[in-house]
Amino acid sequence: MAQPVLPPAIRFENLSKTYKTGFWFKPKLTPALKSLTLDVHSHQAFGLLGLNGAGKTTTLKVLLGFVYPDAGRVEILGGRISDRRVRAQIGYLSELPYFSKQHSGRELLSYFGALHGLSGKALAARVDEVLELVRMTKPAGERLAGYSKGMLQRIGIGQALIGKPKLLICDEPMSGLDPVGYKEMRDIFLDLKKAGTTLFLNTHILDEVERVCDRIGIMHEGVLRDVAPIAQVLASKVPVDYWIDVDKSQAGKLAKTPFQASIKAHGGFQIHGNQLNPTLAKLQSKRVKIGAVRPLASVVEAYFLKTIGMTAKFDPAKGAA
Amino acid sequence: MTAARPLAWTKDWRFRALALVFALQVFCSARLGPWIHPTPFSEEKLDKKVPSSLRAVGYLTGFRLLVGQLFWIRVIQYYGDSDNASNRYADLYGYCSLASDLNPNFIPIYPFGASALAFHLKRPLEAERLLQKGIEANPNETRLKLLYAAIAYQNTGQYKKVIPFLEAQVVRGDAPEMLLNILANTYQEAGRPQDAINLWKRILANTDDQATRIEAAQKLQQLYATLKKSHPAP
Amino acid sequence: MNRILQVAFFTYRELIRSNILIVLIVSILAIGSLSFLLSLLSYGDSLKIFTDLGLAGAELAGWMVLLLGLAVTYNTEMDQKAIFLQLAKPVTRGEYLMGRVLGFFAVNLLVVLGNALFLAVMVLAVGGSLPPYFAVSVIFMALEMLVLTFLGLTYQMIATTMVRVVLYTFFTVLLGRMIGEIQWLIEKQSAPFLKGVLTVVYYCLPNLQVFDLKDRIYDPTLVVGFTQWQEVLLYSFSYSAVVFLIGWISLERREFR
Numbered sequence: 014m015a016q017p018v019l020p021p022a023i024r025f026e027n028l029s030k031t032y033k034t035g036f037w038f039k040p041k042l043t044p045a046l047k048s049l050t051l052d053v054h055s056h057q058a059f060g061l062l063g064l065n066g067a068g069k070t071t072t073l074k075v076l077l078g079f080v081y082p083d084a085g086r087v088e089i090l091g092g093r094i095s096d097r098r099v100r101a102q103i104g105y106l107s108e109l110p111y112f113s114k115q116h117s118g119r120e121l122l123s124y125f126g127a128l129h130g131l132s133g134k135a136l137a138a139r140v141d142e143v144l145e146l147v148r149m150t151k152p153a154g155e156r157l158a159g160y161s162k163g164m165l166q167r168i169g170i171g172q173a174l175i176g177k178p179k180l181l182i183c184d185e186p187m188s189g190l191d192p193v194g195y196k197e198m199r200d201i202f203l204d205l206k207k208a209g210t211t212l213f214l215n216t217h218i219l220d221e222v223e224r225v226c227d228r229i230g231i232m233h234e235g236v237l238r239d240v241a242p243i244a245q246v247l248a249s250k251v252p253v254d255y256w257i258d259v260d261k262s263q264a265g266k267l268a269k270t271p272f273q274a275s276i277k278a279h280g281g282f283q284i285h286g287n288q289l290n291p292t293l294a295k296l297q298s299k300r301v302k303i304g305a306v307r308p309l310a311s312v313v314e315a316y317f318l319k320t321i322g323m324t325a326k327f328d329p330a331k332g333a334a
Numbered sequence: 335m336t337a338a339r340p341l342a343w344t345k346d347w348r349f350r351a352l353a354l355v356f357a358l359q360v361f362c363s364a365r366l367g368p369w370i371h372p373t374p375f376s377e378e379k380l381d382k383k384v385p386s387s388l389r390a391v392g393y394l395t396g397f398r399l400l401v402g403q404l405f406w407i408r409v410i411q412y413y414g415d416s417d418n419a420s421n422r423y424a425d426l427y428g429y430c431s432l433a434s435d436l437n438p439n440f441i442p443i444y445p446f447g448a449s450a451l452a453f454h455l456k457r458p459l460e461a462e463r464l465l466q467k468g469i470e471a472n473p474n475e476t477r478l479k480l481l482y483a484a485i486a487y488q489n490t491g492q493y494k495k496v497i498p499f500l501e502a503q504v505v506r507g508d509a510p511e512m513l514l515n516i517l518a519n520t521y522q523e524a525g526r527p528q529d530a531i532n533l534w535k536r537i538l539a540n541t542d543d544q545a546t547r548i549e550a551a552q553k554l555q556q557l558y559a560t561l562k563k564s565h566p567a568p
Numbered sequence: 569m570n571r572i573l574q575v576a577f578f579t580y581r582e583l584i585r586s587n588i589l590i591v592l593i594v595s596i597l598a599i600g601s602l603s604f605l606l607s608l609l610s611y612g613d614s615l616k617i618f619t620d621l622g623l624a625g626a627e628l629a630g631w632m633v634l635l636l637g638l639a640v641t642y643n644t645e646m647d648q649k650a651i652f653l654q655l656a657k658p659v660t661r662g663e664y665l666m667g668r669v670l671g672f673f674a675v676n677l678l679v680v681l682g683n684a685l686f687l688a689v690m691v692l693a694v695g696g697s698l699p700p701y702f703a704v705s706v707i708f709m710a711l712e713m714l715v716l717t718f719l720g721l722t723y724q725m726i727a728t729t730m731v732r733v734v735l736y737t738f739f740t741v742l743l744g745r746m747i748g749e750i751q752w753l754i755e756k757q758s759a760p761f762l763k764g765v766l767t768v769v770y771y772c773l774p775n776l777q778v779f780d781l782k783d784r785i786y787d788p789t790l791v792v793g794f795t796q797w798q799e800v801l802l803y804s805f806s807y808s809a810v811v812f813l814i815g816w817i818s819l820e821r822r823e824f825r
Contacts, residue, residue, distance in 0.1 A: 396780050397783075403606065
């Protein structure tokens with residue numbers, strides 16, 4: 014039996030936005046969005062990827078009504094963002110959320126809960142529930158001034174969840190989190206997804222996208238370059254570059270090859286994925302001792318880089334992927 | 335699907351509401367105009383030597399009484415500074431006038447300034463001008479009228495007629511000490527040394543001011559000497 | 569309405585906890601003791617001097633708290649973008665603005681009334697009596713604070729930097745205080761165009777002299793009857809409504825980049 018077709022949670026149609034800066038009589042025009050058309054399906058997790066300045070945050074701001082588009086239309090949960098009934102069904106977490114530091118975590122969540130129309134025992138119960146969910150029950154009574162970046166991020170996700178949203182919109186949700194917090198946040202997202210919440214994640218952490226998202230969109234210079242299910246991305250045959258570690262003393266065995274200079278300088282060399290097997294065979298034939306063979310990017314990363322027209326480059330200071 | 339832009343102003347009810355409440359506030363402001371606004375600038379030409387920046391601050395910030403009270407302290411300091419005696423306190427009227435412009439209902443300025451100008455500095459015209467301002471701003475203040483009359487009499491040398499007005503002032507508990515001095519001097523001028531002696535004794539007994547004590551003692555010495563001359567001991 | 573009260577209470581708590589309470593206590597103590605000291609230094613009716621200075625101090629403290637609060641919260645709300653999370657909730661921008669105004673006004677009221685009450689207690693404790701329009705002048709001061717709070721918060725919604733918010737508010741207060749001088753200029757002006765421009769300015773600026781009873785508290789010609797009460801109240805509410813609507817419309821049209 015065919016699945017019923019659900020209306021999209023978010024629909025952008027030919028959305029364009031250009032920022033004007035500088036003097037009013039001679040403004041500098043910076044195009045941030047160019048004809049964005051995109052559907053985000055209900056009950057799915059969608060990840061919007063892009064470099065800094067790609068237009069991701071502008072997309073979110075238009076979606077939430079913080080900036081107005083020059084052209085195009087946007088629909089969210091079947092209505093307009095200016096409609097409070099629509100906003101009642103949305104949770105939003107900004108990048109590095111900032112709150113008035115004079116309140117405690119519990120007071121802050123109670124305030125946001127009250128803005129969702131909750132009151133009395135229902136509000137108190139929901140606040141407790143959310144504090145538990147974001148693992149902030151213990152420090153809930155302390156003022157936010159004493160919270161770490163990670164704790165603020167958790168309280169931030171807490172305020173986004175307080176109204177039991179149907180759609181959760183997050184801008185760089187992993188910013189400022191330590192590895193444990195990172196994992197906890199990912200678990201929260203997975204739980205929400207399981208419970209049927211639609212997730213719209215604006216991120217440049219590709220690992221998070223791979224593990225959480227069902228679909229991804231790739232933006233570059235204000236243009237949505239590609240939209241694809243994550244399964245399709247992972248199954249794609251995008252060639253990944255590799256780094257082969259070779260001790261500098263072995264460089265002499267590879268005279269007159271293009272690798273020798275790189276081995277002398279960096280203790281290894283980079284090759285394209287489809288050249289991996291022949292190169293390894295060649296090294297073996299010359300009896301070169303190989304240290305390690307490492308991919309320079311994950312599949313998602315390689316897909317992303319290919320989409321925006323870039324390739325992964327080895328940085329000796331940082332090593333390979 | 336709807337555009338994500340704000341409503342055009344022609345379709346926005348708030349613009350119509352804004353026009354309505356703006357008209358209402360203009361109506362109220364127009365009605366309140368004549369009730370509340372004080373005369374912003376004094377028409378009187380002031381001595382340019384007297385600084386008026388404080389007065390400007392008082393008017394511009396709306397803290398006239400605050401600045402007026404600060405200025406009142408400057409008036410007292412000016413009159414209390416003996417260095418200014420060399421030019422016979424030339425700016426005293428200007429200072430008092432500024433203080434009264436800022437704080438027209440603060441009564442002590444008028445008797446203090448007028449008494450000093452008329453009786454001490456012998457500039458009765460300035461004293462009268464100051465009192466006129468005070469009476470205009472405070473029509474119910476009888477003692478200002480009494481003092482005005484007293485100065486008018488003194489100006490014409492009619493000391494005996496001055497005395498009842500000054501006595502009426504002194505009877506009031508809040509009369510400045512200087513007025514007692516003036517009354518004592520007036521007794522003396524009017525040929526009533528015994529009343530002058532009694533009053534100087536009272537001043538000597540009650541004053542905390544060292545300069546006044548010295549002045550009272552000197553006056554008493556002088557008055558006793560006068561009495562001795564006119565009534566030599568048998 | 570509940571959402572407005574929630575925003576108001578949140579704002580009130582934020583201001584009270586962000587050292588503004590210290591301003592309140594310091595202002596009461598500083599103004600009280602300074603007024604007392606000056607009344608001793610001065611000559612004449614010391615209680616009157618004390619009352620004059622105390623009332624002026626109460627108003628100054630109200631201004632100070634407003635400007636300080638605007639500066640402090642601009643940083644949190646606008647620069648650090650705390651406003652984003654609130655506006656993404658089911659609260660309209662009008663409700664948010666009104667709630668912020670009410671929260672600010674509650675703190676201002678606390679400061680002005682606290683100072684006035686302290687002053688009244690001090691005057692009565694030393695056996696003095698309060699001038700007949702003392703309470704009325706304090707209420708008018710509170711109405712002035714209401715109008716100024718609407719103005720300040722509207723500037724906060726429009727201006728793009730904290731310095732601008734403070735400067736706009738400060739200069740509007742000064743110009744509002746000079747409304748009598750502007751009226752005088754209109755009367756003296758013979759050129760119709762300039763007269764027209766000045767009249768427009770006169771009606772656009774807040775008429776703050778309407779609320780300035782503290783400087784006329786001993787004026788024997790002053791009468792505050794039913795008509796005056798009605799007109800002053802109507803004026804303060806209608807002017808506040810004008811400013812609020814401008815703030816609301818501006819906030820709705822403002823882009824948060």
